[in-house]
Amino acid sequence: MYYVPDGTTKCGFYECTECGDRFLSLHTEPQIVCPTCGEDLDWEIGPGEEMPAAKETAKLLQIVEGEEVEKMDTLLSLAITGGGYEWL
Secondary structure (H helix, E strand, O other), X not given: OOOOOOOOOEEEEEEEOOOOOEEXXXXXXXXXXXXXXXXXXXXXXXXXXXXXXXXXXXXXXXXXXXXXXXXXXXHHHHHHHOOOOOOO
């Protein structure tokens, strides 16, 4: 699987409001930090500057359970690879 480990029975399907990325996560909170754009913060700060805060821009679209986890993971992986799934 591409997004979640094999054997996962429950995960969240998220969409980021900033970059539009859709992904599966083991988290099922209403909002989380996007793994694509939310972790690209510049942590090098100077004197008098505030520490940047990671924004929770990825919103939960649905909770995926059971057999649907593997199906959704495969579909998202195929969308990214353009259909070639031999490497999975």
